[in-house]
Amino acid sequence: MAPVEEAATVRYADAAGLPDALRGADVLFVWDFLSTAVPDAWPAADRLQWLHIASAGVDPVMFPGLRDSDVTLTNSRGVFDNPIAEYVLGLIIAFAKDFAGSLDLQRAGTWRHRETERVGGKRALIVGTGPIGRTIARMLTAAGLSVAGVGRRARDGDPDFGTVHASDDLAEHIDWADYVVAIAPLTEKTKGMFDRRMFGAMKRAARFINVGRGELVVTEDLVDALRAGELAGAALDVFETEPLPGESPLWTMDNVLLSPHMSGDVVGWKDTLVEVFVGNFQKWLAGERLDNVVDKELGYVPMGAGPPYQEDRK
């Protein structure tokens, strides 16, 4: 944060201290993106111009006070693309090769050969056509899967997805997929989109992977559908309530793989998130157009808003 501290007065605050810190501030950098501190402290935002959030999803700050204000909202688009894409590919291979079964058998000291599935030739439907969804599409394609996307508007000839179906028509197309990957932004429109009807329309051999937001899913419907065998498995990195409550049936269900909201969090991610803010802060100081400006009506950065953050691969 040194470049920011040299150019501006910087106050660091926790939730309790946010109202005092926010008073008189031009810029707010929201680090703990799951906190509800921002809407609670909003009345103190008396001269805020810009809010930057250390996440790709902006749903935690899409409260009416911010949405209806003139405050510019930017996110950390790009930071999580490759880490999450690798994670999703790994989950697909883990299902196909039954890595969980092998580990359970190893822990039990049991040698039991099973047949595995191919990954090549399988079909993945990626619900969400932002930078993370696109990176997932490219990585799965490289591994030999066929992909299609689901976004706001249906279209053909997309460079990453080929075919994109309209999310309104998802129930008609979902049975095409062996793997359904949820990476849509959480908005009023997408909340609860994976419900009883949607799971019932999936192929019984298909698996559901959620690396987006827990609230995209009606968790109870997912549990029921898994119990009824309407789909073959689920891998969940995000949940309606985080941490996942101890009484959730998901913890002990067969064919369910859980992880604690970590799919994008590679070693160094915190430094990268700070770099993204600092880069944008320097643009703000210079009066330049900011990167990753969120369309507050849509709830995400629209296509054509410039490239997302690109890591410098070594």
Next chain:
Amino acid sequence: MAPVEEAATVRYADAAGLPDALRGADVLFVWDFLSTAVPDAWPAADRLQWLHIASAGVDPVMFPGLRDSDVTLTNSRGVFDNPIAEYVLGLIIAFAKDFAGSLDLQRAGTWRHRETERVGGKRALIVGTGPIGRTIARMLTAAGLSVAGVGRRARDGDPDFGTVHASDDLAEHIDWADYVVAIAPLTEKTKGMFDRRMFGAMKRAARFINVGRGELVVTEDLVDALRAGELAGAALDVFETEPLPGESPLWTMDNVLLSPHMSGDVVGWKDTLVEVFVGNFQKWLAGERLDNVVDKELGYVPMGAGPPYQEDRK
């Protein structure tokens, strides 16, 4: 096997019945490739012209009686390429994202966020430059890893590996790798090549993956090296003794992933193996050159012997 049964007298035999069945036979199709029945029954092979084995590795039939005979040996090269390549990529992602840790925590009902590693940009050294090793190289490259190969002769500009190091020089190059993948054929030259010295030369953060043959590894040295922290983990699909004995320390070691010799065995693999034999049998009947003829001096099918079996991806 119908096309074979129409054209020839076919005898099916288990180990006990093999000597009787082999007497007078022109062709032997070895299905249970780990059986020692063939060397035991060899004196009965009074007119054998051709032996085909339902595996990629031919080490189980490389006994002197066959090696010194005029019997043509063919293998099932190609069948396992893509399944094993997917498996290896999955293991690498499983290490990078700590899937085993997530499953152990899930089984314990514990929510614990950890940071993960990238896969892109990491380095994989693939020891074995046959069709399986090449398919692994292509798949890892597509997933963003850098690869190099290890084969009999050093060379540059290989289409799949770029650089290939000579296996005699492996100890000098092994510290380049984040992942070392063993898929070499088992021969007198490769047996035990992964020993104390080789593990000691690896990066401490590196992992070792064996999808070749257990005997490529001095298991005791691997156990010692893992205990000493000379490498960070191992994923083993093959073992010096299979099934892996219950008393092996590998079962319960941290950072060790075990599976029961199944990396290549996708649903339908048995049908595919029969197809490969039947296709070669039809060539034999027609007096054509057989596919996948093993160089019995080398112990594998040399480069330039024609393309391996290619699946018809759907």
